[in-house]
Amino acid sequence: MITISFNKDTLDIAANSSLQQALNSYAEQKPEIQLANIALVVNQRIMPKSQWPNYLCQNQDQIEIFSPVAGG
Amino acid sequence: MKPALTNKQLEQYYRQVLLPQVEESGQHKLLQQHVLIIGVGGLGTHVAQQLSAAGIGHLHLMDDDKVETSNLPRQILFGNYDIGKSKVECAKTALNRHNHQTKVSTYIQRFTAKTINSVINNSSLLSDLISAKQLIVLDCSDNMATRQAVNRWCVQSALPLISAAVTAFRGQLLLVDNQTNPEAGCYHCVFTTQEQATNCAEMGVLGPTVATVASMQALMTIKHILQLSRKDNQLHIFDAMDLTWRKLTRQQDPQCPVCQVHLNSPPAQPETHI
Ligand SMILES: [Zn+2]
Secondary structure (H helix, E strand, O other), X not given: OEEEEEOOEEEEEOOOOXXXXXXXXXXXXXXXXXXXXXXXXXXXXXXXXXXXXXOEOOOOOEEEEEOOOOOO | OOOOOOHHHHHHOHHHHOOOOOXXXXXXXXXXXXXXXXXXXXXXXXXXXXXXXXXXXXXXXXXXXXXOHHHOOOOXXXXXXXXXXXXXXXXXXXXXXXXXXXXXXXXXXXXOHHHHHHHHHOOHHHHHHHHOOOEEEEEOOOOHHHHHHHHHHHHHHOOOEEEEEEXXXXXXXXXXXXXXXXXXXXXXXXXXXXXOOOOHHHHOEOHHHHHHHHHHHHHHHHHHHOOOOOOOOEEEEEXXXXXXXXXXXXXXXXXXXXXXXXXXXXXXXXXXXX
């Protein structure tokens, strides 16, 4: 197992979990997350959505979820 | 040597020209520059005022909305006398009053992939500017579908885009310039959604929050024109509750359907047979 953080929460996941798998686990605990409408940041870098299944989470990764604002 | 500025211009823009990063040559660049502002609401009105005051030569304003009473707390270019009138026309009148040296062109259109083409077809000036890559585009719109359409058009047209957004207590700002900084990707590399994210009309917003984000957008525009910015591969995020800005690093999505497709499709070459 490795430990990562999602926003302010910590999450234990299997080693070699992808970012997508980590997000899925987190979203099970937080059903209010609108998965279609978010961006993910890993250690201050925005991770393009197409890379979520490819990126393997590392121990102590700091992951943040944020959503676009569109108003003007 | 012929000075770049008239005495009147030197007097007016003296405090800008005084900066070694600007000088007369920089002010001359600002006076020659064309900027297209898409959306003349909270962000667009503030940005237009600041750029006009700074001496940007020609502003192109695109919006199909009319001024409403509920706009007035944050769209301070407008007054009660403007209610019910075209935003771009009211903005033009107000901007001309402040600085008649800035030319203002207006397009009463909502930006879509279709309408921008008809606007360009009806304006030889705009179409010349786009061919010559002499236009900077500012996204000040208020919805996700427009933001994605503006980004796509800018990438396809190889025009720099400075995109700002604000809702409630949060603002976001980024520069997309696929010509000079393709590694940073485009708007779609960060946000893939086409859906309507929450906007000001649903969420509410304070005028000074809008003005803060708009000021940063105007500053980024001026710096871009003067080539003062190092390659900006950040997403700048404003938290109006904390009064802080933070930066996140952007990277190009290797599978981005907007900027990758465009980069990876060079003009067709005639096939050569050996
Ligand atoms: Zn892209």
